[in-house]
Every structure is written in C-alpha cells, then in structure tokens.
Amino acid sequence: MKSQPYVQTKSFLKVMNGEVCFPPPVWLMRQAGRYLPEYQALRAKAPSFLEFCYTPELAAEATLQPVRRFGFDAAILFSDILVIPDALGQKVAFEPNEGPKLDPILAAEDFAKLNTPLDCGRLSPVIETIQLVKTRLSPDIALIGFCGAPWTLACYMIAGKSVPDQAPARLFAYRQRDLFQSLIDRLVQASIDYLAWQIEAGVEAVQIFDTWAGVLPFAEFERWCLMPVEAIVAGLRLRHKDARVIGFPRGADHHLMDFAARTGVNVLGLDSTVDPRWAAKTFDRGLVLQGNLDPLALAAGGLPLETGVQQILSAFRGRPHIFNLGHGVLPHTPIQHIELMLDVLRGGSAK
Numbered sequence: 001m002k003s004q005p006y007v008q009t010k011s012f013l014k015v016m017n018g019e020v021c022f023p024p025p026v027w028l029m030r031q032a033g034r035y036l037p038e039y040q041a042l043r044a045k046a047p048s049f050l051e052f053c054y055t056p057e058l059a060a061e062a063t064l065q066p067v068r069r070f071g072f073d074a075a076i077l078f079s080d081i082l083v084i085p086d087a088l089g090q091k092v093a094f095e096p097n098e099g100p101k102l103d104p105i106l107a108a109e110d111f112a113k114l115n116t117p118l119d120c121g122r123l124s125p126v127i128e129t130i131q132l133v134k135t136r137l138s139p140d141i142a143l144i145g146f147c148g149a150p151w152t153l154a155c156y157m158i159a160g161k162s163v164p165d166q167a168p169a170r171l172f173a174y175r176q177r178d179l180f181q182s183l184i185d186r187l188v189q190a191s192i193d194y195l196a197w198q199i200e201a202g203v204e205a206v207q208i209f210d211t212w213a214g215v216l217p218f219a220e221f222e223r224w225c226l227m228p229v230e231a232i233v234a235g236l237r238l239r240h241k242d243a244r245v246i247g248f249p250r251g252a253d254h255h256l257m258d259f260a261a262r263t264g265v266n267v268l269g270l271d272s273t274v275d276p277r278w279a280a281k282t283f284d285r286g287l288v289l290q291g292n293l294d295p296l297a298l299a300a301g302g303l304p305l306e307t308g309v310q311q312i313l314s315a316f317r318g319r320p321h322i323f324n325l326g327h328g329v330l331p332h333t334p335i336q337h338i339e340l341m342l343d344v345l346r347g348g349s350a351k
C-alpha cells in the first residue's frame with residue numbers, strides 16, 4: 001500500500017505547544033537505522049559506528065533519510081547516547097552485532113579519570129551535524145536532539161556492555177553510594193551542557209532517553225531517575241527558559257505520575273506497556289503524551305499493527321499527542337509496515 005500525499009503543517013511544534021492536531025504528528029524512536037537499505041549503504045562508508053556518528057556529512061544524511069522516505073513530522077539527530085561517556089574520556093566501542101563495549105567504571109580511580117568538564121571538542125561534530133541538518137531540513141519538519149538519562153548512561157558505564165537487569169549498576173549504587181551519586185551528578189552537568197549546545201545549534205526539542213528506568217524499586221527510581229532528570233530540566237531552563245523536553249522513562253509504570261509531576265518535562269514518552277486509555281484519563285491535558293505502538297506490532301504488520309494504531313489514535317483523540325512507538329524500530333522491521341502504519345494514521349480512519 002502506498003502512503004497518501006500528506007501536507008506538512010509543523011504539527012509537531014503545534015502539539016508541543018499544547019494544540020490538538022488530528023492526525024497527530026509522528027516520528028519514531030530509532031527511525032534511522034539498519035531496517036533502511038539507504039542507512040546500510042551509508043553506514044558502510046565509515047570504519048566504525050562512532051566515526052559514523054562523528055562525521056557530520058554522514059550523520060546529517062542518516063538524520064534526513066527516514067524523513068525523506070516517510071515524510072515524518074520530526075527528524076531526530078543521528079548520534080548515540082554513548083557519545084557522552086566517550087566525551088568524558090571513557091573508552092567506548094561498538095562491536096559489530098555485539099552492541100557497545102566500554103572500559104567499565106568499577107572504583108574511584110576509574111571515576112577520577114573522567115574529564116571535567118565535558119570535552120566539547122570531541123562533541124563538536126555532533127553540533128556541526130545539527131547545523132548541517134538545519135540547512136537541509138524543510139522548515140516544516142522539527143529537529144529533535146537527545147541525550148541518555150544519567151541512570152541509563154551509568155548502566156552502560158558501569159557494566160561496560162548491555163545487560164538486561166542492570167545488576168552491575170544497581171549493586172554499585174547500593175555498595176558505593178557516594179561515588180555513584182558523584183557519577184550521576186557529573187552526568188547531570190554533562191547532559192545540561194550537551195543539551196544546551198544542541199539547542200543553541202538549532203534543535204527545537206530534546207528527548208531524554210531513560211531506557212533502563214524500569215528496573216529500579218521506587219526509592220532508587222526517585223533518586224537515580226526522577227531527581228537527575230528534574231535537575232537536567234531545571235538546569236537547561238536556566239540557560240534556555242523555553243527548552244522543550246520529552247522525558248522517556250521506559251518501564252517506569254506506576255512511577256510515571258510522579259515523574260510527570262516533578263520533572264517538569266513538556267512531553268511524557270510512554271512505552272508500549274502503558275494503556276493509552278489510562279494515560280489519556282490520568283494525565284493533565286497540559287502534558288503532551290507521546291507513543292506508544294509496540295515495535296513488535298510494527299514488525300508483525302497486518303491486523304495487530306492496524307488495531308494497535310487505531311487504539312492509540314482513539315485513546316488520545318482530543319488531546320495533544322505525538323504518535324511514536326513505545327521503543328525503537330527493530331532492525332528486521334519491513335518498510336511496508338511503516339507505510340501501512342502511516343496510511344492508517346493519516347488516512348483518518350479512526351472515528
């Protein structure tokens with residue numbers, strides 16, 4: 001099925017400002033990536049994933065590819081959350097098919113080796129990428145910047161790789177509490193600087209990805225997820241008072257209400273486990289909701305995809321909503337399924 005012609009209306013920014021748009025604006029987490037053949041071709045031009053992220057011409061092109069192909073309402077800067085540990089001086093590498101590998105932080109000596117403040121020279125290609133994208137992106141399409149939340153970054157910095165339960169960072173936080181707090185504080189400051197630079201370069205909103213927020217009991221969630229994001233939002237708004245922030249505390253579940261009430265984010269990103277009808281009833285209309293189609297429903301296609309989109313559209317009808325997935329696009333997702341998703345979304349068939 002081909003996508004319908006669609007007139008861009010800058011609806012992403014309208015919704016960000018509290019307006020209701022139907023159909024809602026749409027972008028997808030991990031909209032740039034391996035499921036796109038043009039991404040694969042571009043990716044082959046750089047020897048490593050980090051060099052790819054740090055080459056403005058390539059990163060700008062990766063940012064624009066999904067917008068060009070699908071007509072999304074927003075582009076997200078092509079980079080990775082792990083550029084922050086890299087710019088802090090930690091050794092970061094991406095092994096093909098293995099995910100990230102970092103020299104783990106195990107003790108005070110490892111922490112002491114990190115740069116203070118953040119090495120902005122190392123991140124200057126990211127800023128250049130934003131400037132390049134701005135010259136090439138249609139003014140109707142918003143550009144989103146991002147960073148990883150301190151907790152999620154700490155998970156990778158301590159484990160040195162992807163682990164499902166984040167036991168290494170959780171144990172570190174219990175056993176070496178003061179040191180862990182210092183690491184989180186350092187990451188809060190680095191995130192404020194980094195997001196402020198991104199805004200100065202031209203991004204119109206920023207998303208804070210807290211991919212591993214869901215593994216913590218409440219007191220730990222409050223201290224390591226909620227309070228650091230609250231501090232980033234407050235610090236960023238001291239520098240850019242109208243900074244628009246999307247919080248995405250994946251898996252935060254029943255902590256979502258506290259997170260929304262206290263962090264001051266403009267938009268709450270919902271993962272796929274959250275019932276959109278519950279969210280629409282629970283959150284104040286002043287809070288924009290984003291999400292939350294299951295990436296596996298998108299990968300599966302057909303009826304699960306169509307009903308998933310319809311249920312989300314009808315739940316959020318009449319309130320400010322940005323359509324997205326509940327987590328990133330999976331690498332094996334067929335392109336036709338994204339076209340179908342957009343047809344259902346923009347065909348306006350949800351009544």
Ligand code: CP3
Pocket residue numbers: 028029030031032033034043049076077078079080081082094098099100146148162209211328
């Ligand atoms: O399109 C976009 O969303 C923008 C680019 C983007 C990437 N990573 C590119 C990427 C964004 C926003 C991220 C965020 C990110 N990176 C997160 C938070 C969101 C989430 O997915 O939970 C996390 C936890 C990371 C860390 C990371 N980067 C991992 C664990 C991996 C390996 C697993 C994987 O998906 O390959 C990466 C690599 C990565 N980041 C790729 C891309 C396109 C794949 C690298 C490749 O091309 O081989």
